[in-house]
Amino acid sequence: MKKTERINEKAEQPALNIFTWGNPSRGDDAIGPLLHQKIEQLIAEFSLDNIRLIEDFQLQPEHIFDISGDACIVFIDASYQGDSAFQISQVSAAQNIGYTSHALSPEALLSVYEKIQNRQAPPAFMLSVRGYSFALGAPLSKQAQENSNAACRFLTELLSCREPLQLLQDTLLIQEDKSHA
């Protein structure tokens, strides 16, 4: 991504709201905070005013005010499942809640958004990066680091492209084709 190109195009870029979370002290759960740092660097380096980046320990109802109505939303977290370095999945609003409302799921957050803001939630996606070890005090595993690097390359492309929603949808389709093959 060339800096000059980015500066000229930034006024036209659609908004992206990116949420990351994770515990840097729990092994591969540090993936979220790691990618948050990388995205912060990209935002600063290329003056990406269209990106809203939020990091927190968990999703809570008040995060609905961090969502721009015209944005595309990406949630980023480590996952203990999956065969590839990372996966994209679409997130739809759903009124699901476990025994606690302290940590809302992305689906529940979108449902809260729709009810309170009285409008449909913007398109949302989950970027799940494969992790393997989540023990307290453990460092990031080598494989998780490589998976994070792969996710970072994807995110760099996402943040620089003119149609991030299209890229996310295309990536989703490619994934689905691969899984059916």
Added chain:
Amino acid sequence: MTKHLETAENPDNLKRLVIEPLSRVEGHGKVTLLVDDHNRVKQCRLHIAEFRGFERFIQGRPYWEIPILVQRLCGICPVSHHIAAGKAIDMIAGVTELTQSAYKLRLLLHYGQTLQSHALHFFYLCSPDLLFGFESDLASRNIVGVIAKHPQLALQGVKLRKYGQEVIRVICGKRIHGTGCIPGGMNKPLSCEDNRYLLADIEQIIRWAENAVKISRDCYLANEPFHKNFAGLRSNYLSLLGKNGELDLYHGTLRLKDASGNILFDKQNYCDYQNLIEEEVKSWTYMKFPFIKALGKESGWYRTGPLARINNCDYIATPLAETARREFIAYGGKEPVHSTLAYHWARMIEMLFSAEKIKQLLNDAAIMGTDLLVQGKRQNEGIGVVEAPRGTLFHHYQVGEDDLITKANLIVATTNNNSAFNESIRIVASQQVSGREITEAVLNNIEVAIRAYDPCLSCATHAVGKMPLKVEMRHQQTGELISRLIKDADGTLRQ
């Protein structure tokens, strides 16, 4: 009153019921009930099974790290620990009085924290019970249910919480686990831009806080005979008060009132807390049981938090909250208001007070000052006490000549209410649960009693997610491994 329900006489013949985890509270706790064949409750206990160990592992750390470290006690009320530790570290730094600017920044931070914490508790955690009923449908009895049925009310609650978090963020840099208090002051001033940003919404925040007082009061009075006696118990009340007896959540002296409203002690320096309070340990829970030494274990337990503070103070120095306080006290008549469910009403009065204080502070020119630090002569001991959202919070540290912490003692706010929790749930168990068919809805009555206190049972550390866990039993003297049980990240148990 309910002492007979603490330990059953013949537990072997009884059925054991467990409520775990307690829902819509901060932290992790469980309640166990022993019932007979007719579901009559013979034993009821609140257990805190998590051992944190902060008092031990912060030993050996430099004293200036402590206000940052102790925030990790909690993800909901870290600012309370940050400020209490900050006050203790001020003493160690030899500072007895901050600059006006630093003092007012700390007040702003503290009242922002109280506003967001009280909003979270009322709107997110307990409003489902108050609005829908204690035994209403489980699927709706949560914040998402409130949002579905009362979207405007939910919107106010979410915005109140967010506003309080923004106050914290502009002072500390982050909503959770930021930095602000340093030995002798604060680490950065409030910018004009941030002041304007916070002032922009404060009138609306005050109006919503007033509305919340009305809602909490009306919910309580709508079923007054039932609510008054639900988990109702007479108790002593402990809190800090300002120098003229006014409500003050940041600094003051200790007052204790008895159940009849008599003042048992007043204007006590909190640095003498160890002469006033002792903590009893019981085998079935990690949370201790503080009591007033002079009154003994049986009669010396007390309640802290909003109900205690509103009962104890002589007045509130902000007009709208003062009007609300007078109405609350008039309801109690000649005695303090004892109803456990009145905690919600008192809590909303405090939220209104916090909003009014924030407005006052933002309009005070002194808060914009850049003179934020005072230096003093290094001491070896520091005690910091504040009124945290949940009650009186004590932080006490001793420091060696090498500036490293040698000893730490914390009485976390919620701990003060431990006897009251257990009394309350036993009353509810005997009145609402005993002899009935045991369902989730019926057991929710017990949770409602606990929830009224807004406990932070282990300061917001839930066991959510896929954390692996290893438990080892070792010989006390030799350290030899006796047995081990491991839960892997996928939930599999193995030895």
